[in-house]
Every structure is written in C-alpha cells, then in structure tokens.
Amino acid sequence: MKVKDIDWTTWIPSEKAVITYILDGENVLLIHKKTGLGAGMVNAPGGHIEEGETAVEAAIRETKEEVGLDTENLIFSGDLYFHFLDGLKLRGTVYLCRDFKGSLIETDEASPFWCAIKDIPWENMWEDDRHWLPQALKNERFTGYFIFDKEKMVDKSLVFHASN
Numbered sequence: 001m002k003v004k005d006i007d008w009t010t011w012i013p014s015e016k017a018v019i020t021y022i023l024d025g026e027n028v029l030l031i032h033k034k035t036g037l038g039a040g041m042v043n044a045p046g047g048h049i050e051e052g053e054t055a056v057e058a059a060i061r062e063t064k065e066e067v068g069l070d071t072e073n074l075i076f077s078g079d080l081y082f083h084f085l086d087g088l089k090l091r092g093t094v095y096l097c098r099d100f101k102g103s104l105i106e107t108d109e110a111s112p113f114w115c116a117i118k119d120i121p122w123e124n125m126w127e128d129d130r131h132w133l134p135q136a137l138k139n140e141r142f143t144g145y146f147i148f149d150k151e152k153m154v155d156k157s158l159v160f161h162a163s164n
C-alpha cells in the first residue's frame, strides 16, 4: 500500500497524539521510551490527547508526566498522519518549545537526555523522523503522510511549508 492509495480527505484518525521537541541552544531533549507504542526507541516527550483536552494541553501534560518539565509557549511545527496496516490510524501533532522550567526527572515512561542536534540517534528512532525532524528543528513547518507495517515505514509523502 502507498500513501497515494488512501483518500486522506476522508481518513479519520482512531488515535491522536502529540510530540514536543524542547530546544536549548544546539540541544534537543529526547527520551528513551520505556512503555507503549515505540518502547525501546528514542523519541521526544508525548502521548495521547485525552477527552476534553486540546492538543497543546496534552503536550504540556505529557511532558510534565514523562520528564518533569513545565513547558510554555509551544510552537506548532507540523502534522503527521500514520496509517498502520494493522488498522491503527494515528495523527500526531508536533510542537517545538524553547520556554521551559523545572528539573528533568526519569519516570516509569521515559528516561530523558539532552542530545546535540547534530548527534541525533536516527537509527534508534521511528524511521520517518529523519525525513522531517531536521527541517522541523530549523523552524520549517510540515505535513507528513506515512504507511507503516508495525515499526517499518513502507511509504511516505512530505510537504514543507514556508516558515515564518
């Protein structure tokens, strides 16, 4: 199956998630994810949007829960649409944040670490990330469509939008 085989105008996500990349100079906060989808991989703080919550509220809550930091002034970065062959339809909203307070903690869900942007461990991350995260970290906005077979990306389509 290819991205172009799906009518994305009528595609409705079965799950909605958020991911936040916290930036401090040339470093980005990543996590070793311990539980859930993508356990064992490197990602950024995030998780599901709960009933009655906005995406930004979910992003702030998940970052606090997973790594203990309080985030403010989240910047919308892009939308990710993941169609998994087993039936999962996941929409991810990506944020950047340069405004945070508090101390990093390790939790049951995540072990956080600061990573130089030039040293991001792509081989331990979701396969699509290398195709949009470098641009996202340079403030380019994007929309991405992906087909996944379990953890294997089988097709992708990405559009980058003019940044401000």
Ligand SMILES: Nc1nc2c([nH]c(=O)n2[C@H]2C[C@H](O)[C@@H](COP(=O)(O)OP(=O)(O)OP(=O)(O)O)O2)c(=O)[nH]1
Binding pocket: 017, 018, 019, 035, 036, 037, 038, 043, 044, 045, 046, 047, 048, 049, 082, 090, 092, 126, 127, 128, 129
């Ligand atoms: N960077 C990146 N993140 C992804 C990809 N696919 C994918 O599900 N994610 C994110 C979205 C979510 O933040 C997280 C999956 O969330 P999850 O199902 O494990 O949920 P969770 O345990 O973190 O959160 P929750 O159930 O407590 O709400 O992984 C991907 O390809 N790239």
